[in-house]
Amino acid sequence: MAWLVTGGAGYIGAHVVRAFLAEGIDVVVIDDLSSGHAEFVPDGVPFVRGSILDAGLLRRTFAEHDLGGVVHVAGYKYAGVSVRRPLHTYEQNVTATATLLGVMEEAGVNRIVFSSSAAVYGTPHTDLVTEATPKNPESPYGESKLIGEWLLRDQGVAAGLRHTSLRYFNVVGSGATDLRDTSPHNLFPLVFDALAAGRTPRIFGDDYATPDGTCVRDYIHVSDLAISHVAAAGRLDAGEPIEPVYNLGSGEGVSVGEIMTTVAAVTGIDFTPTREPRRPGDPDRIVASGELAARDLRWSMRHSLDDMVRSAWESQQAASAPNG
Structure with a gap:
């Protein structure tokens, strides 16, 4: 399967x-390529181009492939833009x-790992976010992810769906030079694009109650994140106990200032970020605990900040090369 x-x-x-x-488990990909890239799908992996809003396409996909479960990563993830749309x-x-979920029930497939988001918490009033931290999403994006978790919960009660949802903040880095973050809204691509264009990256606020005065946030490497998705699927496959939600967090976080210093060291581009006023509502520190995920989902921060920046920069450089 x-x-x-x-x-x-x-x-x-x-x-x-x-x-x-890498674990020897077969996969099938469905993607409408609204933000994805067909070249990211490895040769030999069945690729269905289309939207999961298309129930007919989903039914054909489940009929044509022997599927045992779903990892649901597809979604519209731009929190700021979601306020306008x-x-x-x-x-x-x-x-x-x-x-x-409806097509899964029709097809008799009852296992799903849902890619949720720490946006469900909004601006938490705690230095360390746990799964029990109150949910207070502040954008339609965060609300939509929380509703997704509720849909899984309710299908679990109604139809025996086995499920878990993984929440995380800022995903960075790259596990291969041919895979990269192409989001126009994420920090690393924005910083790299600014440097490539000869602009100076900006820091918003340097008077926060943190060691260097800049915001501290949770940054995790995308490869570490991916391993935990597979681990979650494995627990569902094996019928092992699993929590309904897990935070994939660093437990410590890094500051925006530290990121800028590391970017300068890794890229060899000497720059001093422009200091801008604080943005309204930005808290000093938001970091999540990953203790539950470490217990159950092989979660670990295997990559340093230097690893995160270096791998992201190398994938960006590879894409910019003449044959990239």
Whole structure:
């Protein structure tokens, strides 16, 4: 049996696909390429191009492949833009998830790992976020991810769906030079693009209650994240106990200032970031505990900040090369 990876041609999904293959587990990818890249899908992996809003396409996919479970990564992930496009966000993240779950039930497939988000917490009033931290999403994106978790929970009660949801903050780095983060909204691509264009990256606020005065956030390497998706699938396959949600967090976090210093060292581009005023609502520190995931899902911070920056930079450089 294979696992279906929705959004498997995207940055995170493609790493999940390769993590499955590294364990000798077959996968099938479905992706509409709205933000993914067909070249991210390895040769030999069945690739279905289309939207999971298309129930007919999903039914054909489940009929044509021997699928034992789903890793659901597909979604619209731009929190800021979701405020301007709430209906689109709910369609892509809620309606699509409900459609997927309905077809799974029809096909008798009852295992799913859901790629959720720490956006479900909003701005937590605690230095260390745990799974029990109150949920208070502050964007349609965060709300849509929380509703996705509720859909899984309710299908678990109604139809015996075995499920878990993985929440995480900032995913960075690369596990291979041919995979990269191409989001126009994420920190690493923004910094690299600014440097490539001769612009100086910006830091918003340097008077926070942190060691260097800049915000501290949770950054995790995409390959570490992918391994835990496969581990979660393995627990579902084996019928082992599993929590309904897990945070994939560093427990410590790094500051934006530390990231800028590391970027300068790794790239060899000497720069001093421009200091801008604080953005309203930005808390000093948001870091998540990964204790439960470390216990159950092989979760570990295997990569240093230097590893994260270096791998991301190398994949960016490879893409910019004449034959990249």
